[in-house]
Structures are given as C-alpha cells and as structure tokens.
Amino acid sequence: MKQIISIELYKIFRRPRTYIAFAAIxxxxxxxxxxxxMDGQSYAxxxxxxxxxxxxxxxxxxxGYLICYILLQLLLVHVPLLVALIAADMISGEANLGTLRxxxxxxxxxxxxxxxxxxxxSIYTIVLLIWLAFLAxxxxxxxxxxxDLFLMKSNYVVLIQEKxxxxxxxxxxxxxxxxxxxxxxxxxxxxxIANNSIGPIVGTMSAIVFFTILSTLNIPLFSIxxxxxxxxxxxxxxEFFDIKxxxxxxxxYGTILNLAKIKTSLIVLTLHIILFVSASVIITKRKDILx
Amino acid sequence: MSVIQVNNLSKHFxxxxxxxxxxxxxxxxxxxxxxxxxxxxxxxxxxxLLSLIHPTSGRIxxxxxxxxxxxxxxLEEVGAIIERPDLYPYLTAREHLQLFAKLxxxxxxxxxxxxxxxKVGLLExxxxxxxxxxxxxxxxxxxAIALVHNPSLIILDEPTNGLDPQGISDIRNLIKQLAxxxxxTVLVSSHLLSEIEQMATQIMIIHRGQKIAEGPIQKLLDxxxxxxxxxxxxxxxxxxxxxxxxxxxxxLKRTDGIHLCMPDYEIPLFNTSxxxxxxxxxxxxxxxxLEDYFLQVTSNSN
Numbered sequence: 001m002k003q004i005i006s007i008e009l010y011k012i013f014r015r016p017r018t019y020i021a022f023a024a025i026x027x028x029x030x031x032x033x034x035x036x037x038m039d040g041q042s043y044a045x046x047x048x049x050x051x052x053x054x055x056x057x058x059x060x061x062x063x064g065y066l067i068c069y070i071l072l073q074l075l076l077v078h079v080p081l082l083v084a085l086i087a088a089d090m091i092s093g094e095a096n097l098g099t100l101r102x103x104x105x106x107x108x109x110x111x112x113x114x115x116x117x118x119x120x121x122s123i124y125t126i127v128l129l130i131w132l133a134f135l136a137x138x139x140x141x142x143x144x145x146x147x148d149l150f151l152m153k154s155n156y157v158v159l160i161q162e163k164x165x166x167x168x169x170x171x172x173x174x175x176x177x178x179x180x181x182x183x184x185x186x187x188x189x190x191x192x193i194a195n196n197s198i199g200p201i202v203g204t205m206s207a208i209v210f211f212t213i214l215s216t217l218n219i220p221l222f223s224i225x226x227x228x229x230x231x232x233x234x235x236x237x238x239e240f241f242d243i244k245x246x247x248x249x250x251x252x253y254g255t256i257l258n259l260a261k262i263k264t265s266l267i268v269l270t271l272h273i274i275l276f277v278s279a280s281v282i283i284t285k286r287k288d289i290l291x
Numbered sequence: 292m293s294v295i296q297v298n299n300l301s302k303h304f305x306x307x308x309x310x311x312x313x314x315x316x317x318x319x320x321x322x323x324x325x326x327x328x329x330x331x332x333x334x335x336x337x338x339x340l341l342s343l344i345h346p347t348s349g350r351i352x353x354x355x356x357x358x359x360x361x362x363x364x365x366l367e368e369v370g371a372i373i374e375r376p377d378l379y380p381y382l383t384a385r386e387h388l389q390l391f392a393k394l395x396x397x398x399x400x401x402x403x404x405x406x407x408x409x410k411v412g413l414l415e416x417x418x419x420x421x422x423x424x425x426x427x428x429x430x431x432x433x434x435a436i437a438l439v440h441n442p443s444l445i446i447l448d449e450p451t452n453g454l455d456p457q458g459i460s461d462i463r464n465l466i467k468q469l470a471x472x473x474x475x476t477v478l479v480s481s482h483l484l485s486e487i488e489q490m491a492t493q494i495m496i497i498h499r500g501q502k503i504a505e506g507p508i509q510k511l512l513d514x515x516x517x518x519x520x521x522x523x524x525x526x527x528x529x530x531x532x533x534x535x536x537x538x539x540x541x542x543l544k545r546t547d548g549i550h551l552c553m554p555d556y557e558i559p560l561f562n563t564s565x566x567x568x569x570x571x572x573x574x575x576x577x578x579x580x581l582e583d584y585f586l587q588v589t590s591n592s593n
Binding site for chain 2: 003004006007010011014015016097098099101102104105106107108109286288289290
C-alpha cells in the first residue's frame, strides 16, 4: 500500500495540472490581499456602517485574522472545484489514458489501488489546504498584523480576543479538511464510474452545486433531507468563530457556542467519505477493464 | 508443465459471446502464438488471463494456481502489454520503469533497469518524457515495463504494433531469446501472421470466441495442406470445373482469386485435369504459410 501511495503522489506532483490549483489559490488570495491593503479602510467602513452609531471599535479591525476569515468565506466554496480537478481524474483519467490496465495487472488488488489512490488524493487535498492556510492566515498576519477578531454576523457581532483566535483557525482548517476530503471522495466515486477525464470532474462540480442549492433553499420539502446532505455541513467551520457569552453578554474565552453542531457535521462528513470510498471500491472491483 | 491452463472459459457481454467455452494450455518455455481476426475474442481472453475482465464462467490457472484465489501471487511472475502502449506522457522512460519496479516484491536494481532499457533499445532516450516518443518507442517501453521484473510468463498483445521493420525484427529476436535463452514462457498475439510463424512454437486460432485450431506450428502447416492459388484465363469456367468434381472439397472461400487447400501430391493431377477441361492456365502458385492456413480455417468456419 505504501508503494501505491508513493507512486500515486509522484504521479500527482509530476503533472502540470496539479499546480493549477496551487497557482489559482495563490493568485486569488494575493489579489484580495492587495485590494484590502490598498483600500481596506473603505471596506472596513462599509462593513461597519450599520453599527458605527451604536458601537465604537478601537484597534485594528482589518487585521490578518479578519482577512483570513474573509478569504476562507470566499475560497472554501471554490476550493472543492479545484480539488475535483485531481480527485475526479484519479481513476477515470487512467482509464482514459489506458494506464489503468498497467496498474491493474500488477500484484496489488483493485481495492488496494482504489484506497491507495484515495489516500494519495487526500494527501494532495491536505497539502492544498495547508497552502491555503499558509497564504490566507500566516501571510495575512504578516501583511496586516494581528488584533482581536471582530466579526459581523447576520444579527449580532462577535468579538474574539486576539489570543483566543489562532486555535479556532486550526480547528476551522481541520474541519475544512473533512469537507474537502468529502469532495475528494465524491470525485473518486464519479471517477470510478466513468472512463473519461472530463465527465467525473464536471459531475463532481455539478453534484456540489446541486446539493449546495438544496442545502440553502428554505423549502420545507427539502428541509427533511438537508441534515443528511454533505453540502449542508461543509461550511460549518464558521462555528469555531461563534463564542459563548456570559450573563453580561461578554465572550467567554476559549468556548464554542455550538460544539455539538461541529461534531454532528464531522460525523456526517466522515460517513459520506466512507460511503463514497466504499462505493468506489465496489464499482471498481466489479468493473471490466475494457479501455 | 502447464504455465497457463484455461478450461471452458467464457465471457458474455449481454447476448454477445465474446469468448465461448475456450480451453487451452501453454507449456513452460513455449512461444505460444495466439491468432484470430479482429473481434474474435483474443484481447478479451488475454484480459481475462490478466484479471482485467471477469469471466462469465470457466477456470484460469497460471503456474498451477487458480487466478481467482492467487491473483496477486501469480501476477508477481507475469509481465504484460495489452494492445496499445499507453503510458504517462509526463514521465520519462526511466521513471516508468522505476515506478513499475517499485510495485514488485523483489528488489529491482538500477542496473536491471538499465539492462532492460538496453534490451529494448531505449537507453539513450531514458531521460526523455514519453510525450516525445514515437508509437514504436512507446511500444518498446511497454515491453520494457513487462520485462523489468524478470517475469516467468510474458503476455504480449500485438507487441509489434507501430514498429518499423527493424523494430519488428528486434522484438521478434527478443521474444525468441527470452524463450530459448532465458526459458521464459511467452504468449503473443499479433495480426502479423508471418511474425508469429517465425517465432511461435505453438499456435492457437480463435474465431468468434471459439477455438478452431491449435497445435505445433509445423504440424498445422503440414504438406497435406498446401494452399494453391490458381490463375486462369477464365475463372468462371475454372470454378465450374472445380465445383463439379472431386476438387470441390479443397476450394477455399476467398474473394481474392481461386484458392484451394490440398495435399501436395494432388497438385499435378489438379493441373492436368484443369488443362484437360479446357481452362487456360496462366499459373499455379503453391504456398504453405500461416497466413494461408489462418485464412483457410477462419473462412471454413464462417
């Protein structure tokens, strides 16, 4: 299995396509950081225009932590599409290229190949997320400095002390890795069904868009299935930034308002990963390699 | 000892019987030529031997072990190329061999990789990416991948595809060398019948998924089965004569002129009879090649 993973990683990182995602993330983050650096005060003023009359905020609102939060809100919707570029091509791309025949005539079972490939694709996904974290969090902290994190929610504001922020980002990124691994597993499932490269990539993206729409639509009929859709849970990394308050409405250091929600989401996402990968194994094992 | 033993192997795709109750065996050290027209079931059979396609029924044993229960152990000792040489365009020839060497339990040294590259004539291009290779070079690299782990059984599906005459000759000599000097068992399918004729010790012909001929090549090409191509001034008259007499049993169903398959001792009598019947004889060409035999048996079974 170790050999399969190392070979698959070698192939992933020798392909030019792999670096598209890294370049795209870097370009997007740098553009946003540049824009906020140049005209960030106007942006902050716009964010706070509704509360300026009732609240005085001291310090650096537009700091690295807030920039990272803004970036994650924007990017964690799009990164799955970049993950799909690689994950959804792992099996079908080889079928299309004809190399699946070579792999499946080696002394490893198809189950070993599918799991090995999934682990390799997962490592790629994690590396991509680390790249995102490095640019979005650490580069922003370096460029914009740090201070307390001031977040505007739909009908309330959250103020998290500077020293209480960093671990929340660690938690958020770990959570995001589960979300992206679910996308990786979905891409894998699509990849095991098709014999061409484009179909599974488009299929994965379409499925994410489709289920995201179902997750966000407030129609009672869909409310029944919403808790079971992975897209409902993918963005719950934000829960790390909702904090418990005491009777004086003051934030309690080191707390998370709805930890149970995070746990539930992690369970649902993990179950989806297991389901998608198991289905990929079963489909690939049964498949006749005709390509 | 049988290296490959196939019993009643069938594969159905819906109503199509791609392979139908096929049985054969390949002994150690043999070069086994596997012949059949396009769509006859050759590749399906080879893919079943390599566990790429699940058989509908039947049993495959390699090295005396069931493929169903000992797949991984068996495939350690098998090297194969299947139809096209499909490779990773972004990797070099050496990287391909290194990657596939890693997948074997036995340690494959750098010198073994070099030796394999020399064997297929690719050492000088070892550092070049496959995307710069011609079809023939890809085919050579495919063969190198099949050989790098020094397998006992080599399965080559159309190994000379895309090769120039020199390349074809090199691969033919390589296959012969593998069998004669290194004791490898080789199952090779090819549409180049003259190539199979020059390297195979045993052949099998399948047609519409069924075996129609099998045996040592010298036995199949016996003098009692000479292929006679008759050129006359009036083919219609010649055909009428042949069909009306005892020679009708020898007539082959071919569209490219009049062909018969008959024992060599009958040929003089046939010539005389044809001339006596008033047919203007331009020439009689006699051959005993695998191609003729192949056309004979496949046309007879149509």
